[in-house]
Amino acid sequence: MSEFVPGLAGVVAARSAISFINGTEGVLRYRGIRIEDLAAKSTFEEVVYLLIEGALPTRTQLAAFDAELRALRGVPEGIFALLRALPTETHPMVALQAAAAAMGGFYPHFDVSSRAGNREAALRLTACLPGIVAGFDRIRRGLEPLASKPELSHAADFLWLLNGEVPDAQETRILDLCLVLHAEHGFNASTFTGRVVASALANPYAVVSAAVGTLSGPLHGGANEEVLNMLRTIDAVADVPAFLQGRIDNKQKIMGLGHRVYKVKDPRAGVLQELAVALFEDKGSTPLYDIAYALEQEARVKLGGKGIYPNVDFYSGLVYDKLGFATDLFTPIFAVSRVSGWTAHWLEQLEDNRIYRPTQQYVGAMDAPYTDIDSRGA
């Protein structure tokens, strides 16, 4: 195949049994199971098991798996030392990328031929990311990182590590649900990045670090932070039509809208929107939701014909904001969840590996003469 496909749109780069997406019908399934069912009935720990092991666990399997995850939560003190060395204004995604790579120094894992060793590294990464994200957030606030509480679930422990307070059941369930929704999404840009790194047989910390770097971009996971920043620039619902038209006229993207695969509303956006509405009913509404909703309706009219609808990032930030998370932690929360998908793909890649090495269409000069440095001018 020698055709150039910008952005590799529609190019099949692998066979994968981890998740299925139908972009015209708005369907997402993890290992064949509908995301709506998982969101309604499963915890994040169950979903991690599903992604890594291939099927939902029994109660006994889940208990053993959960215990393994809890036992792997400890972040090495040296990682916190590294995070302390960063300027406090460092974006948490930059800190997370550095820390994820540095984990490879504490847990050297250069022999990826051992399935058991690989599985443990995958679980360690999922187990440790909350502690890294929360640890950096506390360090930049002049606080000490906290030790994980083994009696807490993954979501509850993350909230504890961030806030120093054991969260209530509602907060825990909401975050847990967000983690379930963000865990896996096929060959998106960060997962593809991770699989490319994996295909060179690099260590898993390099795989996840590279994926974090890709996720941080505003066209990908970084959009959740940008959505909230964008909504804050709109003063009132009445300003929404002019805002949207201005963006369209200036050929500027509306953050949180559009998707390479979904040409209808992202099913995760629907679940997050329902969650946001329930949360606002309980804890008091925010004008930002009304603005977001009006923007979705207006965009449906003006951009729906092009298949541009809300993606997962459109409503997630509103939920995180209401839960009290700093805006620049939204994308790291995404990473805390997606690490499960990245590591599932890492393991799958190693099962049948061939290094990714596409080709290019050379469009540069040919037969350029070599000019000696002294003859090249000043």
Ligand code: ACO
């Ligand atoms: N706002 C306005 N117009 C848009 C948007 C948007 N958010 N997204 C796409 N379009 C338009 C483009 O301008 C283009 O129009 P044209 O054909 O008239 O030139 C057309 O739709 C196709 O857009 P592309 O950028 O080529 O689509 P692509 O599939 O390459 O990009 C992407 C998908 C990156 C998600 C894009 O929709 C976008 O930039 N959205 C905003 C950022 C965002 O929300 N990213 C998060 C995605 S979900 C995730 O990664 C977790």
